[in-house]
Ligand SMILES: NC(=O)C1=CN([C@@H]2O[C@H](COP(=O)(O)OP(=O)(O)OC[C@H]3O[C@@H](n4cnc5c(N)ncnc54)[C@H](O)[C@@H]3O)[C@@H](O)[C@H]2O)C=CC1
């Protein structure tokens with residue numbers, strides 16, 4: 001399995017590190033526009049190989065896409081992150097052009113590649129990649145829900161006073177401060193609904209903290225997060241590499257599922273060697289359906305800005 005990571009910044013490097021440590025890929029190529037940056041990150045990571053015990057070959061390249069040839073998976077993290085006080089949607093003006101151009105450069109050298117889109121505003125960047133490349137819908141996956149669900153589980157574990165491994169929880173909807181939908185009704189500790197242990201008020205506090213998880217870290221760090229994003233991406237790449245058929249909420253192009261069409265938004269997907277192998281349609285309550293409709297309207301509004309930001 002050969003993996004390309006576009007963008008050698010915080011998220012791209014974290015992603016490469018987790019992929020290497022998990023040791024399931026033969027090769028990772030990191031590519032960046034900044035002279036020697038990807039080469040430096042790759043060299044630094046390779047110097048951890050004997051310490052961390054992995055055999056994955058990591059190389060870097062400054063904008064030479066021939067080095068990415070025949071990749072099985074490409075992760076797009078290139079672009080700018082937000083600063084405290086910004087929304088992810090405000091990044092569209094710079095990131096749309098970058099995502100469109102790097103995605104087509106990758107595809108030229110790797111005709112069978114599966115894309116994982118990370119750059120923000122992620123749902124719109126995934127939609128743009130679909131529109132620009134016209135690939136089968138299983139081959140373009142937006143990463144947001146895997147991270148948001150990990151943050152939901154972190155917050156639930158904190159409230160329950162238990163390890164995150166005891167907790168199940170999923171976040172669907174748009175990857176935005178207001179559009180995320182933590183499915184509190186389905187959250188559980190070892191299959192016991194969390195409502196058995198937590199008050200309604202506490203559960204809604206957990207949901208609200210989950211939704212602003214990215215903004216909270218951006219405020220603390222001065223830029224957005226990278227460890228959990230990198231870990232989330234690496235788990236998805238591993239599910240493809242190992243054909244795990246694992247369920248992650250991902251931004252998938254919908255064609256009627258959940259009553260939505262022509263939009264990429266977070267829904268549970270089965271991830272295996274073909275990328276998105278299927279979309280799981282949950283029986284949502286009326287209130288959850290309404291939240292998903294509102295979330296989709298916001299994503300559509302951002303998608304509507306694409307025409308004026310990218311040609
Ligand atoms: N979907 C998600 O859950 C998450 C998304 N993000 C998003 O990921 C993106 C990257 O974040 P960070 O790694 O923190 O940013 P960063 O600034 O550390 O790294 C971005 C890298 O992209 C490179 N780049 C810019 N234009 C390029 C081009 N045309 N070709 C190749 N490389 C190019 C830059 O040189 C830089 O090294 C941001 O848009 C951020 O909002 C971040 C965390 C989670």
Ligand SMILES: O=C([O-])CC(=O)C(=O)O
Pocket residue numbers: 081082088120147175213214215218224225229
């Ligand atoms: O918050 C941001 O801008 C980056 C991101 O998407 C996240 O960490 O969830």
